[in-house]
Amino acid sequence: MQRNASGTLRRLLVLIFLLAGTAPVSSAIAQDLRKDLEFYAYCETGPCTIFTGGKAGPYEYRSPQYSTEAQAKARGIGDYINKNGWDLPQPASVWRTKCGPVKTDYTEVSYNAYTQRWYGALKFTHTCQSYRPDGLSPPGNAYDTSRYLSIYGVCRPGFSMMFSNGECLRPAGDCAKYPDNKNFGCGKSIAQLETSTPAPSSPTYPFHVQQTCIARESCALRCDMDNCKWMDNVIPGFVDPYLKKQNSWQPIETSCTANMMRLKAKFGGNWVAKQECFALMGWYHVVTDLRNSLVVHGCGSQRDWNLVGERIEPCLRETQPGFPEVYYKFGSTLISAVRGEIRTLCEAERFLDGRPKPINDELKGQVCEVGP
Structure with missing residues (x-):
């Protein structure tokens, strides 16, 4: 896939993604003292x-x-x-x-x-x-x-x-783990993924459970990251287009279903259709959704980026059991290579826009979000 090199179009897309990323903040409601x-x-x-x-x-x-x-x-x-x-x-x-x-x-x-x-x-x-x-x-x-x-x-x-108003607070520096954070940030994305899991017979099932595993593992890792709030913003930006069937997601899923219908009568056809769909959805998810979310919120520190990358192979083993060892090694190596390219592109685009390459200033630091 190649990206349109037009500077005007690129900046327009960046503006759209920035507005999309900040929209929930502007619609925040008064804090509920009873929520915890x-x-x-x-x-x-x-x-x-x-x-x-x-x-x-x-x-x-x-x-x-x-x-x-x-x-x-x-x-x-x-x-x-x-x-x-x-x-x-x-x-x-x-x-x-x-x-x-x-x-x-x-x-x-x-x-x-x-x-x-x-x-x-x-x-x-x-x-x-x-x-x-x-x-x-x-x-x-x-x-x-x-x-x-x-x-x-x-x-x-x-x-x-x-005691002044009865609000329940976490100790300073604490980091909510799932499901305690299911109402905000990356925890909310995990909850939405879990409640929308397709049937195991669906061609989209392998991708969905893999995506859920990576989101869950990455969200938990944020508590040990250089920049805790980074994951609370990147994961929703990464996952929401898929959950809301935005951009090319609906045609991709329709294509997966049609391919399974075409192959299901053949020996091993359902398995082949699921693997083809897994590859198609995974590729699009990384080169489109991940890239867009990173450009908006930041590419992350190298340490934080590596922490997430280390969870790819374990999630692949958890959600796709029973394959030869070479499947997991080759799969994680390929995904890591694509992620590396996306990170390089993210740094280049943010540099051209005059923004800090690692992360937005408001997302820096190890202090985590404590609520919506």
């Missing part, structure tokens, strides 16, 4: 035997910890035993107390700066009435009786609370 909380239901006034698994005293029922408030609330409601009410005799009396089905009210979890806790509450209310089964006296007046269950929010493991 986990939630649980807690009985603070006894008897806690009214909840499944609870005991007689106070503080003797606690639900498992959940990633969302809705799950903790649903568990608390689900564990409440007396949903249908009750009809019980009064102590040493001919009277009984009958209480109807429960009505629930909920106060959402919010942060209280005075107590320095995230807190909400479930209120279980029954309408009750005293009566004599023999009917010799009229029933008493109806009244409401209520029981309560607390819902607490706490920072998930690895985070600590900032």
Whole structure:
């Protein structure tokens, strides 16, 4: 493949990729202080035997910890035993107390700066009435009786609370690993790749699982890189065109499907079609998507570049098992050679544009992104 040498067109393409790379930043929303909380239901006034698994005293029922408030609330409601009410005799009396089905009210979890806790509450209310089964006296007046269950929010493991506003923060210099970073940066790209994996019978399957492996391994490596934020920008720029079927991706995948249909009746045809598709998609992905992402965000330090390159062969072995040894050696050598050429082109193009060859200034350093 040859690139159009026109300086005007090249600069126009660079501008387009720059705008595409920075678009998510301009659309950022206000920070959600609750995003790193986990939630649980807690009985603070006894008897806690009214909840499944609870005991007689106070503080003797606690639900498992959940990633969302809705799950903790649903568990608390689900564990409440007396949903249908009750009809019980009064102590040493001919009277009984009958209480109807429960009505629930909920106060959402919010942060209280005075107590320095995230807190909400479930209120279980029954309408009750005293009566004599023999009917010799009229029933008493109806009244409401209520029981309560607390819902607490706490920072998930690895985070600590900032008591001024309840925000959960990672320790300075910490680096989130997948799936803790699945909502931003390269972790988000991994999550999108994992949820869009095609069926193993698809001709695109070998490429997709190889790409997922490399993205996962490279994203984890960023925690030890010279420039941690580089991967959080390069991987989405590398992966998004494929996930969104931009540029030539749709015709390429259509071609792969047509080739499999043509070959499937032949002996070994499906295998041949998958390998041809793997090679076609991999080549286009490197010479187009990788190159464009690197030109926008930076070519990376030599050390960081080498760290990623070292994961190519292990991923090839993981996603394409059972081949002769020469397959993995030749494959990783070929990909490394193409990557080297792409890196050289990246450095040349960024030099012509007057930008630093290794990396954009705002992406330098070992401090990692901590959230979206």
